[in-house]
Amino acid sequence: MHDSYELLLFLGGCTDCYIEHHRYRLKRGDLLIINSQEIHRAVASEGTPYERIATHFYPELVRNYCTEQTDLLSCFEKRKNADRNLLSLTPKSLEHYLYLTDHLHTAVASASFGHDILASTYLLQLLVLANTCFYESTWIPENLMPQLSSQIMRYIDEHLTEDLSIQALADHLYMNRSHMSRKFREQAGCSIQEYIILKRISLAKTLLKQGKSVTDTCELSGFHDYSNFIRTFKKYAQVSPGHYRVTNMEA
Template identity: 40%
Template sequence: MNDPYELRYDPIQKDFLYLHRTTTYNMGTFYHRHEAYELYLFLRGNVNFYIENSCYRLVPGDLLVLNPEEMHRSYSLDETEYERITINLQKSYLHRLSTPATHLSACFDYRPKGKGNIVHLKEDQLEQFLQFTSSLEEALASDAYGRDVQANCCLAQLLVLANTVFQNASYIPTDIMPDLVRQTMDYIETHLAQEITLEQLAGTFHLNSTYISRRFKQHTGLTLRSYIVDRRIALAKSYLCEGLTITEACYQSGFGDYANFIRSFTKIVGISPGRFAKKNASLPE
């Protein structure tokens, strides 16, 4: 039986996490989220990048921004070397780097969910970005006095550049997500509070249920069941943030069994619904 908790989460414990990686194998096979913002620069390879219900064939110089609510997945189409730079940043860290006049989280937050995630850097912008990341790598590898300040300066410069590029972007990437997968995601999203079965999906799309399941798993890395559970947990989190009780959040997000809701929520979120609600209630406005 397929594991209903296939969705992967990468917890980010530090203020930021910088990685410059080159691989010849697939990473990020499953849709996942981070507990932080992500700045991602694609340098080379043969890669499809999935964000929510869209998919893009990346081109060297593509810069992506992702917030903690956006599911995403990179998939190497072959064993070509896949090089990218990823920087994960905690919300609190971006807040400290920002000023009243310069909100460095703007490119992550001020856009519709799953939309406007990609820009393509011009040659001079890419060169500037790589200069900043090279200086950041030097600061992170150093034990000299002031290395943390230098790293913060590099990150601030990178974020100013990223925000400036996104503010002035006119680039529209081509979405290559198969219609069936996108329509299945849209159907699930609009029927979360109701029962969703393979038979219903087969009847809606007039296709064999096995074919729908196989195509969905091929492009998301997830079973339909695990995807539905995740979307319902995300809905329950929003209800808890709005002040609904745990019982109300459970049933209004489509869970028919309270014990299963508690177990699923704790497994996916990492804390119980009760602790999540208390933690959210204690956060400043």
Template identity: 30%
Template sequence: MDTPILRHFSPHFYLNHTKTEKPVDVATHIHDCYELFYFISGDLTYYIEGQAYQLSPHDMILTNSKELHRIVFNSSHTYERKFIHFTSEYISAYQIDEYNMLSHIENRKLGHFNRIPASFVKNAGIDTLWENIEKASREQSLETPILIKSYFIQLLIKINNQIAQYNNKEELRKHDDKIIAILEYINKNLEEKITLDLLEQQFYVNKYYLCHIFKKSTGFTVIEYITYKRIMKASELLTSGYSALDASHSVGFHDYSAFYKAFKKITGVSPKQLKEH
């Protein structure tokens, strides 16, 4: 059961602090915004685009709007976390040509350098800035929105600078190079028919073993990963003007009904509703 500790909504910004006594796995999902996830307690593995992160208290996880992720709990220990969802619009007035606060969050290979270790969170004062944001949100005074945004801008700058300086040696890909190659192949060939037999032939690995190591390394089944990636790409095409039928064909769906069902299941809306939004 979730116990809300703090929630704060404003345009393009959402702050949440919650404790869960008996956590259940969080299914594969993606956000249409940026997420800063602050881990406090629990026993979990955070999977992002083929990378498995074992978290320690006060570690942070960063994800952008292109990265599939899911959470698997290794035990029923109490789970406490904080997160912020925000869009680029929230900080657009403070972006300048010479300095982009989102550059290191956005311009990464998918699944790379998502974790900021607790030591860096504390040494950079990121934890203090986050506490200031929470404190300001509780006060609900006239100056609250200004205070929250000012602290948040400082927090983003700290994160950006820390990622730039951090020589993520321990975060370099630790799993099989073959999985990395398969992930890259899938992302570059979404419009093609991708089957387990094809991957078996392409990468010289038994398809049953491939299924095993893919799920172990990424937290996703092969088919689940391909389907999510295709729906994500289709969403981009729809918002850029493609018809639903053309979008479905462009990402490798040759049966529109299968595309429609998968699209609605993953996004929660129909292709038509997304275009109209």
């Protein structure tokens, strides 16, 4: 989980991508559009390499280039969370995308005059292409996430700020705790506890950006234990909640 937005183009291999309640089997030409609030991971089949091109950027760097007619962040922000993340590019769009990313990475790695301006222009063109494909797409990819894991995730999302425990989840689903935990890890690619923590960290970041105090954020995001909140937030965000609040608070 990171604060940047991400475009991830899949080029080859055998890989499943997990985004919140969704699990997708990727194929060449698939493009993932991921904002900073969406918990995601790509898991390649054991011993199978996979090829992709990941482009990360901070939305603040792009927002000033948006106009009333053209919102370059639209495909990241103007949709439901974990919805319509996956596009399948046409051969023509894939060729254009590869052209732009190749020139973008060359400009970023360069030290020649104007390299930063060139990098910005290629990134903006990439976002125009991604948004165009997003709004033209009518494809609905198959969600391979099993029902059990989806049920667990929905319960967690609905009770995130409460005193969640693995046993409470097991009781709610009338399941053996160990069996439930094992099946979730197999199906979702992470443990139940890790999913809970990632969702709470994501909520905490949103609250801190909105100007909530660290103490209030601890309670409102479901951590409740202040020391544990500070320690866990720093582990996942690499900075303390106080520092994150100061550097990311919305105007």
